[in-house]
Amino acid sequence: MWQGITDGLPFVLVILPFGVLFGVLAAEAGLNMFEALSFSIVVIAGAAQFTALQLLGEHVPTLLVLTSALAVNLRMVMYSASLTPHLGAAPLWQRVFIAYFTIDQSYACAVAAYERNPGWSVPQKVTYFFATVAMICPLWYLSTAFGAWLGNGVPDGLALDFAVPITFIAMIGPMLTTGAHRAAALTSVVLSLIFNFLPFNLGLIVAGIGAMIIGAQVELWLERRAPVQAGKGARQ
């Protein structure tokens, strides 16, 4: 229990500024505190919330806002799949709450801890999971509310318009861990600029799908190449 809380603590430092920023931007976009807070409580996914807010502000049709923001959240399917071997045996009501609290931070903490402690029982794993979010999630709500309250006092300006792009770019950098990830990101940039003329932000969808295909193909290509390189190394 305590181990989960302490493992989750460092992430509080990341969550707080994000929550405040989301609140401020939501207020700038004309949302009141109740709306901003509902956003964070109902959706509870930073990147998708920023995406939705940005596109709502650009008056993109609702269906495309939803498609784009859900696409950002598709990684949750992966998280769900990789938590299942550990937590799939828990009672249904617990799994409902686990699903709701599946965020980047709780997933990362939990998977790492389960690998370190293969002897844990299912209830121990469940307790650990909830402990990691015990601090993070309430603070996500509170910081959003604080940002929304603060937001109305922040003057308009270029800096704030550009806060969302900067936030996303800062999040992308650490994700570029493999050649396939870098290829996907580069494809995504190029395609989004080429197809920017498409209406309703459809360029985003085209670029997203194209970049996913490129990422997957580069991964396959790198995998096929790896044994050849190992062979070469052995001969030398």
Added chain:
Amino acid sequence: MTDISDSALWAVIIGLGLGSFGLRFAFLGLIGDRPMPEWLLRHLRYTAVAILPALVAPLVVWPTATEGNFDLPCISAALIALTVGYVTKNVLIAMLTGAVTLSGMVYLLS
């Protein structure tokens, strides 16, 4: 960024909430521990790096604040934030250096 209609806002909040929950519950609740096809996992791994850059790139090249004109501070801030994020693997430091670069450049060029 003003005048978001209430109906659109709530449709997005509720739709996104339900959709995100669906994605999170998909395996844990419904599919159980049956394995996912390898090709699907392979594509899902790249969702974040495929969508986020596409969302940002047009905003960097044609910023809203300058009504779509090329803007040196925006481009510099973007490149610096990306480089710092890539090198340090630290989102907060990348955000801060990006923000400092942006405000610094805006100040210097004004």
